[in-house]
Amino acid sequence: VAPKSEMRRTETPIPKLVSKNGRHALLVDGEPFLLLGAQVNNSSNYPAALEKVWPAMDVLKPNTVMVPIAWEQIEPQEGMFNFAFLDTLLTQARQHDVRLVLLWFATWKNNGPNYAPAWVKLDNKRFPRVITADGKTLNSLSPLAAQTLEADKKAFVRLMRHLKQADPQRTVIMVQPQNEPGTYGAPRDFSPLAQKAFDGAVPEALVRKMGKQGGDWKRVFGGDADEFFHAWHVAHYIDQVAAAGKAEYPLPMYVNAALRDPFTPGLPGQYESGGPTDNVLDVYKAAAPNIDLLAPDIYMREYDKYITVLDRYSRSDNALLVAETGNDVPFARYFFAALGRQAIGWSPFGIDYTRYSNWPLGAKGMSPESLEPFALNYRLVRPAARLLAKLSYEGKVHGTAEQGGQPIQTLKLNERWNAVITYGVPQFWFRGEAPGNPTPIGAALIAETGVDEFLVTAYHARVNIVAADPDVAARQIYDRVEEGTYENDQWKFQRIWNGDQTDYGLNFSNGTQLLRVKLATY
Ligand code: N0T
Structure with a gap:
């Protein structure tokens, strides 16, 4: 703990917009702020x-x-x-x-x-x-x-x-x-x-x-x-x-x-x-x-x-x-x-x-x-939000909104992984054709948090993270899908998603669900 005289001198930094590598962050209290x-x-x-x-x-x-x-x-x-x-x-x-x-x-x-x-x-x-x-x-x-x-x-x-x-x-x-x-x-x-x-x-x-x-x-x-x-x-x-x-x-x-x-x-x-x-x-x-x-x-x-x-x-x-x-x-x-x-x-x-x-x-x-x-x-x-603002400044945040008449969207996450977002499908099982939601209300957000590791959230959408290389995709598996939340920037584990909750993709309704997804291959 700094002595009182020190503390009086350290004032809260003035918010500031900074740029690096063509990306930007609004610093509030000295850190990227969303x-x-x-x-x-x-x-x-x-x-x-x-x-x-x-x-x-x-x-x-x-x-x-x-x-x-x-x-x-x-x-x-x-x-x-x-x-x-x-x-x-x-x-x-x-x-x-x-x-x-x-x-x-x-x-x-x-x-x-x-x-x-x-x-x-x-x-x-x-x-x-x-x-x-x-x-x-x-x-x-x-x-x-x-x-x-x-x-x-x-x-x-x-x-x-x-x-x-x-x-x-x-x-x-x-x-x-x-x-x-x-x-x-x-x-x-x-x-x-x-x-x-x-x-x-x-x-x-x-x-x-x-x-x-x-x-x-x-x-x-x-x-x-x-x-x-x-x-x-x-x-x-x-x-x-x-x-x-x-x-x-x-x-x-x-x-x-x-x-x-x-x-x-x-x-x-x-x-x-x-x-x-x-x-x-x-x-x-x-x-x-x-x-x-x-x-x-x-x-x-x-x-x-x-x-x-x-x-x-x-x-x-x-x-x-x-x-x-x-x-x-x-x-x-x-x-x-x-x-x-x-x-x-x-x-x-x-x-x-x-x-x-x-x-x-x-x-x-x-x-x-x-x-x-x-x-x-x-x-x-x-x-x-704090983590996302930092990752965004590094170009690691990906997001999309549903477009009417386009029930499937693909986002390139990095050299190894794409995200495929499907709208209007049930949470259980596969269906021949995705119809999209009756009106376009779905959206998905995926941030790269580590190697083969992502923070994922969405609503009214199914999210699949798929290897860009088809040979890898044929052998990919979830190492771990954790649902949880952040408290004071610390991840708080709530449960593992597995079985029906992952077998047909990561299916989001209108619940408040935040996932940490670690991918692997067998
Ligand atoms: C915005 C807001 C407020 C038919 C309108 C938008 C706000 C101003 N103006 O509620 O007045 O202060 O910044 C103008 C958009 C015009 C579009 C007309 C389309």
Whole structure:
């Protein structure tokens, strides 16, 4: 035990995003952390609403809760700051043993400044809005307005300064400056101020990043010029807000995206232009070095779209964080698909009992029953979360979600082993053809824990681990299949699976079952 004087000096490390070999980890308390998230509804950022937040969290059991902090609530009058809600939130989060992600609803909240204080959002002159090509004024604020940036930055700095002194425990592990920033209804700002910048030279950092020759925006980017220009300025604006905040207290910061359709995107402005959509991730990387990652908000129910989005945001230069996803049943299974792409976290949106439903994006209602598939995700993974986060950083976590009409999936685990996942088969015996589940709700997660050894969990699925070499497969056998759980990162054995429980594969229903599987050959 260190002497008291020593202990006082060792403070809890500040959370941090690290990268190695093209993979990423969010370090919390100095170790890789898997963010099992839940985001509250937009207007649940008041003490009265928190009373309806915690009962839902007690059912879902996330390890991290994402909550808005609105500019209008911390600086209702210019220069007068109030952090009462944040202090209440910190206290209650600690009582409920969850970490927090704070969402800074300010210049952009889904395109508009509605969460900015009245002295900002009602003053077009001091805080100018985006002007369309035909001269209309939109509700979206211009990213080129220096006074808006100064005002947002100033408030954000005060927030981070307050947080630094109020949270030595590091209850808050990340901050999201702005929310789905960008503009609906125009590809960019066409005000005289913006037009002047648009006719000027593309910044050197962007020219270099995109491997282009210098010149004005139109010349360098042609048909993409309007959108890339807006993305650059929105990103650079947020970067300056983040940098100022980090100078006070350097928590990891990310920007979330209102996605465009991955296959038929339409035109910028039809989707939110200037946000970190999949086509401008490089623009953001060049414009916003203080932003740790770009995160998709995935409300697409279709398998192809969801998986494509995961693939596009999981990059060697971008850690995958599903900042928001739908809270309806079909979305739950994608948790394992995200983990299979080294996600550092995943978070369904709209988790509270305020009786708001954002259907069709999410479920028609919130109840313990509607939360159950999501609660199952976290029951299965939470005991092993620390281990999985470490293994993920080493590229050893594999996961998949059921695709409708595709009852069999194969995952390559390593050079020696594949996993074959079958959906819709009974737990006993073999059947000629697997039908798939009546609706696709199955998923599987497999992590390599040692040589020929795996941690396996799943639901509504059969998992077989099969040797890649058919000669080996013909002689393979289980050395041992243990069911158990982790307590304080230590494996706790419960029983051995054998006989009917292993003869037809490892069959998972909706039970809370975690297996350690050791394979061998005879
Ligand atoms: C999300 C959420 C919240 C018909 C929607 C998604 C959250 C924001 N926006 O509940 O407003 O704050 O980040 C926009 C997705 C639009 C898809 C429309 C398809």
